[in-house]
Amino acid sequence: MKKRLLSASAGLLLSPIALAVEQAVEDPNAEVERIQVTGSHLKGVDMEGALPVITISEEDIRTSGANTVIELINQLPQFGGGAGTFSTALSGAKQGDAPAGAAGISLRGLGTSSTLTLLNGRRMSVSSFANGNESFVDVNAIPLAAIERVEILTSGASAIYGADAVAGVVNFILRKDFEGFEISASYGDSDASSDDTKKNLNLAFGHVEDNWQMMATFDYFDRNALYDRDRSATAVEPRPSQQGIFPSFNDLWAMDTPEIGDFVEAACPEDQFGVGGFGEYCELNRNAYTATLPEMESYSSLITLDYTFDNGMVWFNEFVYSNKESSSNSEPAPFSGDDAPISYDHPNMPQELRDRFDEAGVDPAYPIFAWGRFPDARTVEVESDNYRVATGLRGELMDWEWQTSFLWGKNENTQKATAGIYHVEKFKAAVGGELCADGSIGCDPDVDGLWYNVFGGQTDNDPMVVDLLREEVPRDGESELMVLDFQASGEIYELPAGSVVMAFGAEYRTEEVEDNPSPLATAIAGDVPVFGFGSTEAEADRWAYAVFTEFAVPVTETLDLQLAARFDEYESFGSDVSPKVGFRYQPTDSLVLRGAWAQSFRAPSLAQVGAGITLSSGALPCSGEFQDNFCGGFDEDDGYLSEIYGNDDLEAETADSYDLGVIWSPTQELTFKVDYWKYKHEDLVGTDDEDLFRQALRGEVRVVSEFPDDPEDPDQVLADGEVGIITRDGTIGSPIEEIRLELVNFGFQETDGFDISAEYDLNTSEWGDFGFYLDATYLNSFEQKLSSGSDTEELAGGWRYPRWLANATMRWRFNDFLGSLRAEYTHSYDDDHDKSAVPEGRQVPSWTTFDLYLSYDITGNSYVSFNVDNLFDREPPVAYGSGANVDLVNHDSMGRYYTLGYTLKF
Structure with missing residues (x-):
């Protein structure tokens, strides 16, 4: 099979079949500028209109009001939703x-x-900390001020760039041709009472001398945290937790009946007291603790250095370093049942509560179990360092452009908890008076034992005891990437309609990742040593090589064709050929038709290949198929912890993508573009929680008890690495405590829709120059089938998948003024109806915000700018499906925000 694939690749390398482009050279003797557009390795041809590429120019970045790369990207409809x-x-x-x-x-x-x-057309090292089980490139490591433009190919491009380009490519192109010195500074804040300041300082220096050209930038960015409690829209969560700072108590014997149920001490505030399926509880508004936007501080520097030899060959170099520190938090960690056995003789137990226990028939010889939360938010600090070095040569040989380079990239992350993480066994000892002053366990409660006071809102505790219980659970990760590549592009054959242009090349790379959490944050025999905290664990390395080719063939004066192919070989995952076929047809000067088909092959990411145990959490929707079995008739969703195991038998994902578009320019000033796109993505790597419950109902996986009679009996417990479900008493219908599952190749997702854009330029002598721009995407369908046992689900128009996303911008330039007014629109979509508390048929309303930008050139070398985000201070729509009460994927709660900036060049 591998020989056949190599033969196919070699055949394509020698075959003059190509990607659709248009060669527009009026004078064959004139010197043509060699250009390369994201989405192709071809140089020396005009790619305009051949590919669905979105370009964000330097002026677009300037008027966007964005301070970071992710703020800029979030303004594009193609990245929204889901x-x-x-x-x-x-x-x-x-x-x-x-x-x-x-x-x-x-x-x-x-x-x-x-x-x-990509950064300057080359890969970036992935973050050593995965997002769940998915690897990603941390774009917060890229300083926005160092970017000249961004090119986004919204089409499958694995045939050009390799396996990760299933959905498309984002290429951040750094500033280079700059001479002189520039300093820019900005300061921003909201008009709310909270301190939401952002500060940014950027320095740039460029110099050209003889054959040398260099540029250096330094960027500093600092942002204060925004908390859910700071905005009325997010201050109160829609479904407060029934585990609060004032715990609920039950002895799981005399009180474990519907007639009695849980008790809560009388000190619980009246507005937080409630009675639920398990008895009394003192609720907690978790939004009072969580950060909407965590604080962040970053430093970054960039140096580019080029040397041109006398023969025209260029030695180019690129050095990037960034350091980022961030602190983020989540609501207080919960403790439950067996993890919180309170001694009946606890010295801080309120007498009124003790009297109620006595009336209920509680035996003082046994503990009382507590369900509650600690009083402080879980808080972590993460420091991230990113390094990147690229060096290479490029030149021209016999009218062929060639380039070779070496790239090394590295990401280092360190994390530690600074609050809210408590040791399980030490806590168990402390609530029974058996914690020792040196942090060990087993002291006498009546002599030298230390007590933790779980009563009275947990406010009256010795700081020394609290310090003994807390853990930092350090975690460190490292990822590294090395790439050696070569590519060349040139004309190989002359046709009546123009020259056939060919590109070919090869790439070899190695990549590795290590994610090393503290043993305290990993599962040991099914138990985690700390409360409500876990980490991914991964270790993997591999090599991969590829050969690729690409052709541009002008079939006629109006029709160009494109075929490209790439052969990839991955260590442990075999090989595959990714083809791409495209065309560009221009029947008239004002009309262009374009289209493409491509296949993709994506090997599982390093975080998936080397996955250890990932600790997470979830909730089973107690409606429909699960309400009368696992949910036991309850209407409220049943939350659980989860352990996710790696899988050595994972296979690669595959995808097909289709594009068909039209560009119409009735006048030189007016252009319309409409592109239809479709992806079918199969053999996805991930997990399907709900299918695990279906397997249990079919008897395919075991359901065991949280409190087995004999923990040594293998029939009563799940073995290490065994897939299954743990409930309170081991029966279906008892409260779910934990699930265990593994990464698998599951199901497919198929999505299609339209991108629509329009541009109109209007130049006036009296009022200046105007530009009107529309960019919209329509999600027609997003079908997803997570496993063979699940139904195909239509996500388009559902929770977090609005059908329409759009922005419209009016830009104005007059003398020394530059301004823009941008409207961003998010269509309505279904609220999360999997949540039992969401009313049937409820939709999250549509939302439109306006952003204003205005700058004035004080001199030819300096300007001042003023930006207002969310000009009319529109509150985000309520989303009951989100714990924040706002869907922060599609909306934000910051409100009106002002930024003042100044730039000086000399």
């Missing part, structure tokens, strides 16, 4: 949260590992 692109708004201290301070980008909601992120 659960692909994530920002620091989704980070936190829980395993299910995105890594603190990190951000990843995803086209069409197909996942960060399916969108290739």
Whole structure:
């Protein structure tokens, strides 16, 4: 099979079949500028209109008001919706949260590992901390001020760039041709009472002398945290936790009946007291603790250095370093049942509560079990260092452009908990008075034992005892990438309609990742040593090589064809050929038709290949098929912890992508573009929680008890690495405590829709120059089938998948003024109806915000700028399906935000 694939690749390398492009050279003797556009290795041809490429220019970046790369990317409709692109708004201290301070980008909601992120056309090292089980490139490591433009190919491009380009490519192109010195500074804050300041300072220096050209930039960015409690829209969560700072108590014997149920002490505030399926509880508003946007501080520097030899060959170099520190938090960690056995003789137990225990028939010889939360938020600090060195040569030989380079990249992450993480066994000892002053366990409660006071809102505790219980659970990760490549491009044959242009090349790379969490944050015999905290664990390395070819063939004066192919060989995952076929047809000067078909092959990411045990959490929707079995008739969703195991038998994902578009320019000033796109993505790597419950109902996996009669009996417990479900008493219908499952290749997702854009330029002598721009995407369908046992689900128009996303911009330039007014629109979509508390048929309303930018050139070398985001201070729509009460994937809660900037060049 491998020989056949190599033969096919070699055949394509020698065959003059190619990608659709248009060669527009009026004078064959004139010197043609060699250009290369993201989405092709071809140089020396005009790629305009041949590929669905979105370009964000330097002026676009300037008027966007963005301070970071993710803020800029989030303004594009093609990255919105679904659960692909994530920002620091989704980070936190829980395993299910995105890594603190990190951000990843995803086209069409197909996942960060399916969108290739490039810097100057070359790969970047992935974050050593995965997002769940998915690897990603942390775009927060790229300083926005160092970017000249961004080119986004919204089409499958594995045939050009390799396996990760299933959904498309995002290429950040750094500033280079700059001479002189530039300093830019900005300061921003909201008009709310909270301190939401952002500060940014950028320095740039460029110099050209003889054959040398260099540029250096330094960027500093600092942002204060925004908390859910700081905004009325997110201050109160829609479904407060029934485990609070004032715990519920039950002895699981005399009180374990519906007639009695749990007790809560009388000190619970009246507005927090409630009675539920298990008895009394004192609820907790978790939004009072969580950060909407965590604080972040970053430093970054970039140096480019080029030397041109006398023969025209160029030695180019690129050095990038960034350091980022971020702190993020989540609601207080919960403790439950067997993890919180309170001694009946606890010296701080309120008498009124003790009297109620006595009336209920509680035996003082046995402990009382507690269900509650600690009083402080789980908080982690993450420091990230990114290094990148690229060096190479490029030149021209016999009218062929060639280039070869070596790239080395590295990401280092360190994490530690600074609050809210408590040791399970030490806590068990402390609530029974058996914690020793040196942190050991087993002291006498009546002599030298230390007590933790779980009563009275947990406010009256010795700081020394609290310090003994807390853990930092350190975690460190490292990823490394090395790439050696060569490519060449030139004309190989002359046809009546023009020259056939060919590109070919080869690439060899090695990549590795290590994610080393503290043993305290990993499962030991099914138990985690600390409360409510876990980490991914991964260790993997591999090599891969590829050969690729690409052709541009002008079939006629109006029709160009494109075929490209890439052969990839991955260590442990075999090989595959990724082809791409495209065309560009221009029947008239004002009309262009374009289209493409491509196949993709994506080997599992390093975080998936080398996955250890990932600790996470979830909730079973107690409606429909699960309400009368696992949910036991309860209407509220049943939360659980989960352990996810790696799988050595994972296979590669595959995908087909289709594009068909039209470009119409009725006048020189007006252009319309419409592109239809479709992806079918199969053999996805991931997990399907709900199918595990279906397997249990069919008897295919075991359901065991949290409290087995004999923990040594293998029939009563799940073995290490065994897939299954743990409930309170081992029966279906008892409260779910934990599930265990593994990564698998499951199901497919198929999505299609339209991208629509329009541009109109209007130049006036009296009022200046105007530009009107529309960019919209329509999600027609997003079908997903997670496993053979699940139904195909239509996501388009559902929770977090709005059908329409659009922005419209009016830009104005007059003398020394530059301004823009941008409207961003998110269509309505279904609220999360899997949540039992969401009213049937409820939709999250549509939302439109306006951003204003205005700058004035003080002199030819300096300007001042003023930006207002969310000009009319529109509150985000309520989303009951989100714990924040706002869907932070599609909306934000910051409100009106002002930024003042100044730039000086000399």
